[in-house]
Amino acid sequence: MIVIIALLIAVVITLLIYLFYHHQCRLRDMAFLMREAVLNGDFTFRVPSKRMFFGEKALLDALNDMENNIGRLTAQNEVESWEKLTRVLTHEINNATTPILSICQSYLASPSINSSPYREGIEAIRDTTSALNVFVDSYRKMTQIQKPAPVELNLLDFISGLTCMYPSIQWHIDIPESLTITIDPNLLRQAIINIVKNATDADAKNISARWLNRRLYISNDGAPILPDHHRDLFVPFYTTKRHGSGIGLPLSRQVLMMQGRELTLAPVPQAGYHVTFVISAMDNH
Template sequence: MIVITALLIVVVLTLAIYLFYHHQCRLREMAFLMGEAVRNGDFTFRMPRKRMFFGERALLKTLNDMENNIGRLTAQNEVESWEKLTRVLTHEINNATTPILSICQSYLASPSIKSSPYREGIEAIHDTTSSLNIFVDSYRKMTQIQKPDPVELNLLDFVSGVACMYPSVQWHIDISSAQTLFIDTNLLRQAFINIVKNAIEAGARNIGVRWNRQLCISNDGAPIAPENARNIFVPFFTTKSHGSGIGLPLSRQVLMMQGYDLSLAQMPQIGFHVTFIVSSTCGSC
C-alpha cells in the first residue's frame, strides 16, 4: 500500500512538473512573439489570456494595453511629424514657385516674347510651375482637416449607405443594428471611402465589414506585399503609377483626431486577402 501511494505521488508530481514546464514554454513563446511583433512595428498583436492564472491574466492584459498605447503614440507621433514636414514643404515650395510664375506671366504678356524663340520655353516653365502649385495645394489637406463634430452614429446604417455607392462589388456586412460609434460622420465616411476605393483599385470583388469590438474592413483584392505593408501609412508612399500616397495616411489622421486608429491586420479575415482595422485608442476599451 505504501509503495502504491508513493508511486501515485511520484506520478502526480511528474505530471505537475511536466504541466508547469509546458506552461512556462508557452509563456516564453508568447513573449518571443510579442517581442518580434513590436520589433517589426506590428502593434496589433495580442497575447491570449485563456488558460492562465489570474495573476498572469492581469499581467498579460497590462502588456496588451501597453502595446496598444505604444502603437497609438507611435502612430500619433508619425502623423504629427509628417504633418509638420508637409506644412513646411508646401510653404517653402510655394515661396519658390510664386515669383517664377509671376515672372513667366510677365514675359508671356510681352509682345516681344510672343514672337521670339523663347516663348515655348517660358510657356513650359509656366505650365510646369502651375502644375507644381496645384500638386502642392492638393497636399494641404494633410494639414487642413476640419475639426471633428462627433455624433452617436448607427454603424450598420452608415456602412449600408456607403455600400449603396459601390454596387459593383459584393458586400458582406456583419454588424448589429444596435451598434453605434461616437464619431464625426463625414470624416469617418472620408476614411471609409478611401479604404473601399483602394480595395476596388486592387481588383476586389468582395468587401466584408464586421464588428467585433473593432471595425474590420476586408477585401479580396490583391494582397499587400510585406515590404509595402510597413509603409502604407507613410504620406506620399504609393505603389500606383498615378497614386497620390495620401489616402491611407489621411484616413488614419482623421480617425486619430477622434480617438481611433487605423491599422493593417497581420492576418486578414478568413476568405479575404486584406483587412483594415478601425479600433479605439483607449487601452481599456
C-alpha cells in the same frame, strides 16, 4: 497500501511538474511571438490571457495595454512628424513657385513674346509650375483637417449607406444592427472611402465590413500588399501606383487618430480576402 499511496503521490507530483513545465513553455512561446510582432512594427498582436492564473492574467492584460499604447503613440508621433514636414515643404514650395508663375504670366501677356521662340518654353514653365501648385495644395489637406464633431451613429446604417457609391463592388457586411458608436461621420466617411478606393485601385471585387472585438475589419480581395510595402503604407507621399498621390491612407489614419482611433493593416488578412484594414478602439454602446 503505503506503496500504492506513494505511487499515487509520485504520479500526481509528476503530472503537476509536467503541467507546470508545459505552462511555462506556453508563456515562453507567447513572449517570443509578442517580441517578434513588436520588432516587426505590428502593435495589433495580443497575447491571449485565457487559462492563466489571475496574477499572470493581470500581467498579460497590462502587457497588451502597453503594446496598444506604444502602437498608438508611435503612429501619433509619425503623423505629427509628417504633418510638420508637410507644412514646411508646402510653404517653401509656394514661396518659390509664386514669383515664377507671376513672371511667366507677365512675359506671356507681352505682345512681343507671341512671335518669340521662347514662348513655348515659357508656357511649359508656367504649366509645370501650375501643376506643382495643384500638387502642393493636395498635400496641404494633411495639415488642414476640420475639427471632429462627434455624434452617435448606427454603424450598420452608416456602412450600408456607403455601398451605393460602389455599385460594382459586392459588399459583405457583418455588423450588429443595434451597434452605435460616437464619432464624426464626415471624417469616418472620408477614412473609409480612402480605404475602399485603395481596394478598387487594386481591382477588388468583394469588400467585407465586419465588427469583431470592438474593431471594424474592412477586407478586400484585390491585389495583395507586398510585405516590403507594409511599413511604408501610412507614410505620406508613399505610393506604388503610377498616378497615386500617397495621401489617402495617411490622411485616413490621421482623421481617425484625431478621434482616438487607430488604423492599421492586419498582418494576416481575414479568411477569403487578400488585404484587411483594422479600425480599432471604437467604443460601442
